[in-house]
Amino acid sequence: MAIAELPAYGAISRRRKEWGRALIAAATVLFLATALAQVLNSARIVDLGFRDWRPTLFAYLAWAVVLGFGQVMIRGQAGLRALFILPAALFTVAMAIFPTLFGLSIAFTDWNLSSATGQKFNGLDNLFQLFRDPFYWNAMRNMVIYVLFVLVEYAIAFGLALLLNAEIRARKFWRVVFLIPLMLSPVAVSWMVGKSMLEYRFGPVARFARWLGINNPSFFTDPWAARLWIEAMDAWVSIPFVMILLLAGLQAMPKEVMEAATVDGATPWQRFWQITFPLMLPVSLTAIVLRIIFKLKLADIIITVTSGGPGGATDSVSSFIYREYRDRSNVGYGTMLAMFYLVVIVIFVTILLNVLSRHMRRMT
C-alpha cells in the first residue's frame, strides 16, 4: 500500500546535507557529553552539582528533535516520511529497550534497597539462587495452570458469542451487559468479588453455598479452591474480550455455507463442529494467543485478594516478584526473576506463534 513516488522538486544541495549531518553530529556529541558528565558526577570523580539525571533526559529529547530535523535536511521528502515513525520508535527505545537493558545490568547485582551496602556485582549468583527458589518455581507452575485455564475461558466465551449471534431480540442490550465486566478495574473487582461477595460469613456466595448445604464454605483456604476463585475473577473480567473477538468472527462468516448445510439436513451439532468451528479456527487462535499474552501479566487480583496465599498456591510470577520487592526491597534478585520470566515467555510465545501462525489471522 505504498504511495507512488513523486518526482522530487529539485535535488537537495550538498551544503544542506552537510549542515544536516553536522547538526546531528553536534547533537549526538552534546547528548553523549551530558551523559558522560553525569556518569562522572554520580561516580563522584568530578562534582558538577547535578541533583538528578534529568539533564541526560533533556539531552536525549533534544537529540531526538535534532535527529528528526536533520533527517529532513539530509533526505528531504524521505526524511519527512521518516518523521512519522521516528517519534514512536525513539519513545519505545527509550522506554522499553533501554530500561530492559538497564534491568539486565541490575539483574546481575546484589542490591537490596533497604540495606546500606548498595549495588554490588555478584555474577550469576542470582541465577543460581533462582534455580533453588522453590517459591519461584511454584509460581511458574501456577502460571502454567492459569494459562491452561484460558481454554476454559475460550469455551465459555465461544458459547456467549454463539448466543449473541443467534436470532435474539435486543442484541445490543445483551452485548453491552456482557461487556460490562471488561470495563471494571481488576482491583475494584478484587474487592467487589474477592473480598465482599466471597466473605465466608455473610457474603452472598457463602450464603448461597450454605443454602446448597455446604456448611463451612471456605474460598481462599484450600489451595485449589483459592486458585479457582482467582481464575474465576480473572475470567470474569476478560471473557468479554475473547467473546467480542469471536462474535466479530461469527458475524463475518459467510451465511451461504450455513444455509447450504441446513438445507442438506445437518443438525445444529454437526453444523457447529463441521462448519462453524473449523471456519472460526483462525479467529479462535488469535483470540487465544492474545488472551495468553495478557494472562502472563496476571498480578493485580492476586496481589489484592490473596497476596499469593495460601502457601503460595495462587501466586503468579508477577505477584511473587512484586512481593519480593515490596516486602524485601530485593531489587537485584527481583530483577533477575523478572528477566528470567521474560526469557521464558518470549521463548514460549515465539514457539506458540510459530506453531499457530499459519492458522492465525494476520497480526502485523
Next chain:
Amino acid sequence: MAAEATASSLASADSGASARRTKWLLGRIGIYAALVFWAFVSLFPVYWTITTSMKVARNVQQGALIPFVDYQPNWLGWRSLGLSPDTIGNVSTVREEFLNRFLNSVYTAFGASALAVLLGALAAYGLSRYQYKFLWMRNQDLGFFFLSQLILPPVVLALPFLVLYRELALLDSTIGLILLYTLTVLPIVIWIMKDQFDTIPVELDEAAQVDGLGPWGTFFRIILPMALPGMVAAFILSLILCWNEYFFAALLTSTNAKTLPVMVASQTGSQGINWWSMAALSTAAIAPLVIVGVLLERFIIRGLTAGSVKG
C-alpha cells in the same frame, strides 16, 4: 394404498411440524435462559457493590439483597467518603483525598491515552503508507517490533523504572506514570490505527499529493479526519486500560500521584469490615468507566476487533 400412504405421510408431517415447533420453542427458551443467566453473572457483582454502599453493618450481616424490601438504604458509606447529600457541602478531608486520587486517575489516563494516540497514529500512518528500511528492518519487522512490546510483562519494567525514575526525580509523579502507561498501550493503539489507515484508499493520499500537499499536509488535512472513528476507538480502549492499571501505580507512586486503583487497594487491608465505605469507593471508581462503556460500546468493540475480522 397409494392414498393411504399419502395420508399417513401427511399425518406424520403434521406431527413432525408440531414437534419441530416444540423443539424451536424449547431452543428459544434455552437461549433466553442462558442470556439471562450470564447477564446475572455479569451484573450481580456491580449490583451488589452499589447496594452495599447504602447498607449499614446490620444489613450486611443479615445478607440483605434488595433495597427498600430487605433493608432501608442509608448514606453511611457515601458519608464516609464525604459524598452523601448531607455532607457534600461540608469540608471533608476524605473527599479531598478521594477527589485528588480521582483527578490523578483522570490526568494520567487522559494524558497517556492522548500521547499514545498521537504517537501511535503517526507511526501507524507511516507503516501503512510508506516503505521504511532501518538497518535490516523493513515495514513488517518494524510493525512486529512495536507489537512485540505487548508481550513485555509490567514486572520486567517495574524494577528498572523504579531505579530510573528515582534517578530522574520522576518517582511519584503523574508525568512519569503517563509515560509508562503510554508505553503499555502504544502497541494496541498502533495496531488499531494501522487497521484503520489500511481501510482508507491510498488513492486519496496520491490525489492530495498531486494537489501539492506534502506528506504531513496529506496526513493532517485529508487522512486524519477520515480516521477519526479508529482514533476514538483507540483512545477509549487506552483510557480503560490506563484507568484500571494498578501494578505500576502501586510501585511507582506514594503520596502525590496515587491513582484510584491504588487507593481502593490500600483500603482493603486496613478496613476489611468497613464494607459500606469500601463499596462506595469501589462504586465511585468503576462508575466513570461503566458509563463510558455503555455509551461508547460501539467504539470499544471496534477497537477490540481491529485487525481480526477481515479475511
